[in-house]
Amino acid sequence: xxxxxxxxxxxxxxxxxxxxxxxxxxxxxxxxxxxxxxxxxxxxxxxxxxxxxxxxxxxxxxxxxxxxxxxxxxxxxxxxxxxxxxxxxxxxxxxxxxxxxxxxxxxxxxxxxxxxxxxxxxxxxxxxxxxxxxxxxxxxxxxxxxxxxxxxxxxxxxxxxxxxxxxxxxxxxxxxxxxxxxxxxxxxxxxxxxxxxxxxxxxxxxxxxxxxxxxxxxxxxxxxxxxxxxxxxxxxxxxxxxxxxxxxxxxxxxxxxxxxxxxxxxxxxxxxxxxxxxxxxxxxxxxxxxxxxxxxxxxxxxxxxxxxxxxxxxx
Numbered sequence: 552x553x554x555x556x557x558x559x560x561x562x563x564x565x566x567x568x569x570x571x572x573x574x575x576x577x578x579x580x581x582x583x584x585x586x587x588x589x590x591x592x593x594x595x596x597x598x599x600x601x602x603x604x605x606x607x608x609x610x611x612x613x614x615x616x617x618x619x620x621x622x623x624x625x626x627x628x629x630x631x632x633x634x635x636x637x638x639x640x641x642x643x644x645x646x647x648x649x650x651x652x653x654x655x656x657x658x659x660x661x662x663x664x665x666x667x668x669x670x671x672x673x674x675x676x677x678x679x680x681x682x683x684x685x686x687x688x689x690x691x692x693x694x695x696x697x698x699x700x701x702x703x704x705x706x707x708x709x710x711x712x713x714x715x716x717x718x719x720x721x722x723x724x725x726x727x728x729x730x731x732x733x734x735x736x737x738x739x740x741x742x743x744x745x746x747x748x749x750x751x752x753x754x755x756x757x758x759x760x761x762x763x764x765x766x767x768x769x770x771x772x773x774x775x776x777x778x779x780x781x782x783x784x785x786x787x788x789x790x791x792x793x794x795x796x797x798x799x800x801x802x803x804x805x806x807x808x809x810x811x812x813x814x815x816x817x818x819x820x821x822x823x824x825x826x827x828x829x830x831x832x833x834x835x836x837x838x839x840x841x842x843x844x845x846x847x848x849x850x851x852x853x854x855x856x857x858x859x860x861x862x863x864x865x866x
Contacts, residue, residue, distance in 0.1 A: 581863070582654045586648075587649055590854075591645055606706065607835050609707050609808045614710070617838070640698045640724075643698075648698065655689065677764075681754070684753040685753040695744055696738055699740070725737060751792040754794070762787045784852065785848045785851060789843075789845055793844045798833040801835055
């Protein structure tokens with residue numbers, strides 16, 4: 552886990568800034584709109600990399616030679632739009648997902664303040680930012696898991712060379728999953744999603760706040776950072792998350808894409824994956840995940856921060 556953050560900035564003017572900044576950011580409507588805008592940016596930038604990652608994670612051994620082979624075969628079969636297969640669910644769901652994520656992150660910070668009433672500084676330490684990020688994964692998982700279940704099934708469709716199309720789109724996936732196994736089928740992989748996102752979100756927000764702190768000039772506020780600095784901080788947040796999230800993401804993708812009854816749970820999937828393919832299977836898709844992490848999350852945080860500043864200036 553990350554070590555305790557740097558001490559709070561000494562000047563009185565800057566020291567009270569985090570409280571003011573937090574009060575601005577907890578507006579539900581603003582969080583929803585800003586998070587949604589950032590999330591849509593994240594999906595548009597990162598979807599092709601995500602599709603390649605999922606196909607590498609779920610394909611039979613030897614089906615693909617690597618990232619470029621996945622891209623080449625996908626484009627040859629479905630055209631360039633094939634790289635955006637399965638984009639509907641995350642694009643439609645990303646507004647509530649990011650809204651809940653940032654809302655829950657602010658809630659996590661409130662919980663930290665509540666748990667430390669006698670604190671000497673209102674500035675949160677980096678460890679406390681990580682705790683708030685960990686807390687944010689709980690509510691977010693409830694939205695994230697079914698969206699990713701639908702997305703994964705659409706992304707792997709056709710990769711085995713089958714001639715028929717099982718799902719016509721997101722609504723058709725939901726209908727058929729519910730018919731096969733009810734709400735439990737739609738939420739398959741929810742535990743694996745939380746195992747991936749709890750530590751991943753802790754690293755995500757920790758890295759974002761840490762990088763912003765490094766880039767902020769002495770005596771200034773992180774709010775004053777220029778767009779390039781925000782882009783860099785957001786990109787580093789994405790890299791930090793996926794540095795630790797790949798193994799549980801592989802397990803999540805396999806649980807969500809496999810036929811019912813293939814795995815009894817996270818540990819069963821982990822055991823069977825390692826037994827059949829070795830530990831290296833837990834890092835399948837790491838290339839496209841890292842290629843996607845920086846630009847997608849840079850766009851997400853820039854979109855969030857920029858739209859939030861616009862809204863704060865208007866009301």
